[in-house]
Amino acid sequence: MLEISNISKLYKHNDQWSEVIKDVTLPIADREFIAIVGPSGCGKTTLLKILAGLLEPSSGKILLDGKEITAPGKDLGLVFQGFTLFPWLNVWENIAFGLNIRNLKQEEVVKTVNHYLTVTGLKDFAEYFPKDLSGGMQQRVAIARTLANNPKILLMDEPFGALDSQTRSQMQEFLTRLWEAEHKTVVFVTHDVNEAVFLADKVYVFSPQPTEIKKVFNVPFPRPRTHALKRTKEFFDFSNQVAHEFEQ
Amino acid sequence: MKLERKISRNKYILFGSAGLLVFLSVWSLLTYTGLVPAFFLPPPSKVLSAIADLLIKGNLLGDIFASSSRIFFGFLLSLVVALPIGIALGISRKFEAFIEPIIAFIRYIPPSAFIPLAIIWFGIGELEKVTILFMGIAPYLTLLIADVVINSRRDLVEAALTLGADHQSVILKVILPNCFPGIWDSLRIMMGAAWTFVIIAEIVGASAGLGHLMIESQRFLRTDNIFGGIVVIGFLGLTTDYFFKVTYKSLFKWTEKSNA
Numbered sequence: 049m050l051e052i053s054n055i056s057k058l059y060k061h062n063d064q065w066s067e068v069i070k071d072v073t074l075p076i077a078d079r080e081f082i083a084i085v086g087p088s089g090c091g092k093t094t095l096l097k098i099l100a101g102l103l104e105p106s107s108g109k110i111l112l113d114g115k116e117i118t119a120p121g122k123d124l125g126l127v128f129q130g131f132t133l134f135p136w137l138n139v140w141e142n143i144a145f146g147l148n149i150r151n152l153k154q155e156e157v158v159k160t161v162n163h164y165l166t167v168t169g170l171k172d173f174a175e176y177f178p179k180d181l182s183g184g185m186q187q188r189v190a191i192a193r194t195l196a197n198n199p200k201i202l203l204m205d206e207p208f209g210a211l212d213s214q215t216r217s218q219m220q221e222f223l224t225r226l227w228e229a230e231h232k233t234v235v236f237v238t239h240d241v242n243e244a245v246f247l248a249d250k251v252y253v254f255s256p257q258p259t260e261i262k263k264v265f266n267v268p269f270p271r272p273r274t275h276a277l278k279r280t281k282e283f284f285d286f287s288n289q290v291a292h293e294f295e296q
Numbered sequence: 297m298k299l300e301r302k303i304s305r306n307k308y309i310l311f312g313s314a315g316l317l318v319f320l321s322v323w324s325l326l327t328y329t330g331l332v333p334a335f336f337l338p339p340p341s342k343v344l345s346a347i348a349d350l351l352i353k354g355n356l357l358g359d360i361f362a363s364s365s366r367i368f369f370g371f372l373l374s375l376v377v378a379l380p381i382g383i384a385l386g387i388s389r390k391f392e393a394f395i396e397p398i399i400a401f402i403r404y405i406p407p408s409a410f411i412p413l414a415i416i417w418f419g420i421g422e423l424e425k426v427t428i429l430f431m432g433i434a435p436y437l438t439l440l441i442a443d444v445v446i447n448s449r450r451d452l453v454e455a456a457l458t459l460g461a462d463h464q465s466v467i468l469k470v471i472l473p474n475c476f477p478g479i480w481d482s483l484r485i486m487m488g489a490a491w492t493f494v495i496i497a498e499i500v501g502a503s504a505g506l507g508h509l510m511i512e513s514q515r516f517l518r519t520d521n522i523f524g525g526i527v528v529i530g531f532l533g534l535t536t537d538y539f540f541k542v543t544y545k546s547l548f549k550w551t552e553k554s555n556a
């Protein structure tokens with residue numbers, strides 16, 4: 049259980065304090081897939097960094113299974129919005145980074161890395177340095193790197209934002225399949241309403257700054273979900289409802 | 297950032313030789329025409345024959361070896377000290393507050409100011425030369441390395457932390473590899489300075505070395521030998537610089553700069 053309780057965050061900019069996040073409370077059950085949609089600049093990245101233990105909230109608490117999170121660690125894996133691959137490591141070594149840090153057995157590392165290379169379609173690029181990959185490929189490596197590390201909670205900050213629509217669909221389907229198989233707790237940030245509805249059990253719509261939760265939608269569609277769902281009328285209507293709230 | 301596209305290797309060599317040719321022509325024009333007396337500025341041929349003479353009859357190789365080995369040891373000692381202090385400066389605010397004023401102070405003292413002291417402490421042997429080199433290189437190198445570390449990418453550190461890295465792994469597996477190319481560049485810059493310091497050190501109380509060669513030549517009014525020495529130093533500097541450039545490319549293939 050991941051509990052976000054009464055989180056606020058103020059940033060200081062030119063000696064002026066501004067409130068980016070205002071009193072957000074959000075319980076996330078184990079194995080729940082939640083999506084957060086909100087306008088650009090509303091504080092989604094800020095909230096995820098607080099969840100990951102990278103930023104300190106101005107007030108409020110994050111509890112993971114009853115314990116307060118005060119520092120980052122492997123339990124809370126974060127796929128960053130920007131490119132954060134280690135440029136001096138090749139694709140293979142990037143994915144193995146977290147595993148090697150924990151001194152896992154080499155056979156296990158090899159097995160895990162190869163598995164995620166395959167599922168993300170990067171098998172042929174294992175030896176490439178990040179600078180020689182396209183933006184979308186880099187993002188896939190970043191996702192593989194976090195997944196391979198097997199975090200308890202998967203935090204994703206607009207992970208598919210840099211991908212073309214085809215790869216994006218593939219990655220979405222890949223993620224639902226993965227979730228249906230492994231049932232991880234996922235907090236998925238996006239500004240694409242369709243993506244949020246397709247992937248999540250619950251969609252939280254955030255308001256512009258200072259961010260508050262505007263509305264929560266429980267997504268009614270059963271799993272397993274495939275892309276055929278996106279073409280149904282029910283999906284269309286539901287997404288519109290969410291989008292309406294989002295755009296208001 | 298270069299504003300033009302890559303130029304071919306041949307073109308590069310062409311432009312390089314053109315620059316050199318212009319330089320040589322001006323030099324020849326000034327000297328062979330007698331515009332400047334040979335005593336002040338010897339012509340290129342005279343400088344070349346001076347170098348040849350020094351090689352055969354003199355002790356040029358010995359001098360080169362003496363200066364190079366002083367640089368090597370002075371540099372090595374500086375690196376051993378500057379690397380850990382520079383990294384610590386770059387990652388710890390407390391350490392920075394503690395040590396920064398001292399280094400900033402030492403940095404503004406010209407290394408030549410240490411020569412009298414170094415001679416009193418260590419005599420005029422190798423230890424004195426290496427000390428002067430160390431005093432000249434280490435403070436600068438420390439601050440250069442600290443700067444590289446301070447400017448290393450924060451997002452990569454954050455990524456490592458969320459992958460479960462502790463502080464030690466962040467330093468060893470993220471900050472260090474990320475900073476190596478910058479540190480290599482700092483070494484390259486300081487190598488240039490090292491040549492300055494070694495000549496200064498050898499001008500005062502040395503029995504071998506290129507600085508010693510120059511001050512001896514001055515004593516005997518051998519301008520051609522002085523210029524010979526300058527040319528040799530220039531070439532040695534060029535060689536070390538080239539060494540750093542080539543090793544950069546092969547060591548840091550992952551950087552954008554490596555295929556520039």
Ligand SMILES: Nc1ncnc2c1ncn2[C@@H]1O[C@H](COP(=O)(O)OP(=O)(O)OP(=O)(O)O)[C@@H](O)[C@H]1O
Binds near residue numbers: 091
């Ligand atoms: N270190 C900081 N110092 C001051 N202000 C900051 C800092 N980081 C973020 N902000 C401000 O906080 C607000 C929210 O930023 P954040 O990156 O969380 O937005 P976001 O919702 O992720 O936006 P996007 O969808 O564009 O990624 C922005 O107005 C930004 O200017």
Ligand SMILES: [Mg+2]
Binds near residue numbers: 092093129205
């Ligand atoms: Mg963001």
